[in-house]
Amino acid sequence: MLNSKIALTVSSAEDDVPLSLANRGFCNLTGYDREEVEGRNCRLLQGLETSAESQAALHDFVHDPARDDGRFAILNYRKDGSTFHNLVFMTRLRSRDGAARFILASQFDMTTAEQRKALRSNDERLSRNLADLQVMGQQFGLAMEDSARAIFNSIAMLARLNLDE
Template sequence: MPDLTMPPQKLADYLRKSNIALALSSTDEDAPLVLVNDSFCALTGYAEEDVIGQNCRFLQGEDTTHAMRQPLHDFVHGEGPDAGRFPVLNYRKDGTPFHNYVYMSRMRDRSGEVIFILASQFDMTGALQRSKVRKNDGTLYDALTDISQITREFGLAMQESSQLLADSVAVMARLTLDDPY
C-alpha cells in the first residue's frame, strides 16, 4: 500500500518541474506541506527544508486579516467546492509582504477521499497596484458567464476562469493518482 502522506513519484516529479509556484499538503492533522517546488521557494524565499511539515499559514503575518484567513481555513477543512481561488496577504522569509492569489484543488483517491491539497501561488502585488484586478475580475466573470451561456446553446461547455486556473495543474496530477508508481 502506498504511503498517502507522500505523493506518488510521477506526481512529485511533475510538480517539481513546474515553473508555477506549487505546494502540496496532506490532509493529515494540520494540512502539513509534503512538497514544494523551486518556484515556490523562489517566490517565498524559504528553502524546502524550512517548510516541509508546516502548514502554509507561516506565510501569513501581522496585516493578514481574519477575512483573508477564513476562506483558506474553510477550504482546508473540507468546506465548499473542490477548487477555489483565495487572495491573501503573505510575507516572504525576509518579511516583504506580497499579495498572493492561491489557487487550491482537493485531490481525491479512487475511493473519493481527499488525500492532498494542491496550491498554486501567484504574486499579484504588481498587478494589483497597476490595474485594479478585483474590479477587472468582476468584469471578466460577467463576460465569461455570458460567453458560457452562449456556448451552451451550441453544445459547448466552459468552466469558470478561477476553477480552470485552480484545476490546470491538478488535472495532470490527478491522472497520476490513478497510476501512482
Template sequence: MMQNALMPPEPLRAQIARSNVALSLAAAEADMPLIMVNRGFQRLTGFEHAAVIGRNCRFLQDDKTPVHQIAAMSVFLRDDTRDDGRFPVLNRRIDGTGFVNLVFLSKLRDHEGRIRFVIASQFDITTARQAAALAGNDEALIGALDMMRQTVGQFGLAMTDSAGLIARSITTLARFAVRDE
C-alpha cells in the same frame, strides 16, 4: 510495494518539481503539513524546501494578514463539497517583504473519494499588473494542472476540472490590478 499515505506517487512529485509555476503540496491531515514545494515556490517566498516541510503554509502570514482571507481558506478546506478555490492572501517572504499571493487550491482525492492531498499554486499579484503577464500565468497554470491531472489519474487520485476556475483568474487578477491603482 505499499504507497506511503503521506507521499504522493513519484510521477506527481516529478511533475511538481519540473513545473515553473510556484507549487506546494500538503497532506490532507489535521494541520495540512507541507510535504513538497518546488523551486517556483522557493523563488516566490525565499524559503528553502527544508525550512517548510512539515509546516502549514500559515508561516507565510503575519499579523497584517486580514482575518477574512485566512477564514476563507479555512472554510474551503473544511468544505467537502468544493474541490477547487482561489484566494488572495497577504503573505510575507523570508526577508519580510509583503506580497499579495493569489493561491489556487485543489483537493486530490483517492478512488474512494477521500481527500489525500491539497495542491496549491501561488502567484504574486502585487506585480502582475499587465494583461499579458496575467494571461501567461493562466496558461502556465492550465498546462501544469493538465499534466498533473493525467499523472494523478494513473494512481487512483482525481482532480476535478479546474479549467473554468483558472480561466476566470484573469478577471480576478485584473480586478485586483484595477483596485490597487
C-alpha cells in the same frame, strides 16, 4: 513539477494540512528553502497585515472536505519579511474511493497587478480633480487647462516611477 517556475505545493489533506512538497517556484516566491517549509502549514506565510477574512476563507476551504477547489487572494510574507499579494488556487486530490488525500496549491504573486489597480484608481481620481479644477478656473475666468493638464501628467508620472521602485 519540482522545477516548475509556477509556485506549487502539495499538502496532506489531514490534520493541520502540513506541506508534503514545495517546488522551486514556491521557494523562489517565498524565499524559504524546501526543507524549511515541508512538514509545516502555509500559515507561516501569514503576518500582521494578513486579513482575518482571507485567513478564514482558506481555513474554511481546508476544513470542508466537500469542496473540491477554490481561489483565494491573501497578503503573505516572504522569509525576509517583505509582503506580496498571493493568489492561491487550491484543489483536492482524491483517492479512487473519493477520500481527500492531498491538496494541490498554486501560488501567483499579484503584487504588481494590485499596484497597477491602485495606479488606475489614482489616475481616475486625478482626472476627476482636474475636471473640477478646470470648472473652478473657468468660474474665476482663469485659463488653466494646460497648467492643470501638466500638473496631472506630472503627478501620474511620479506615481508610475514610484511603482517601479
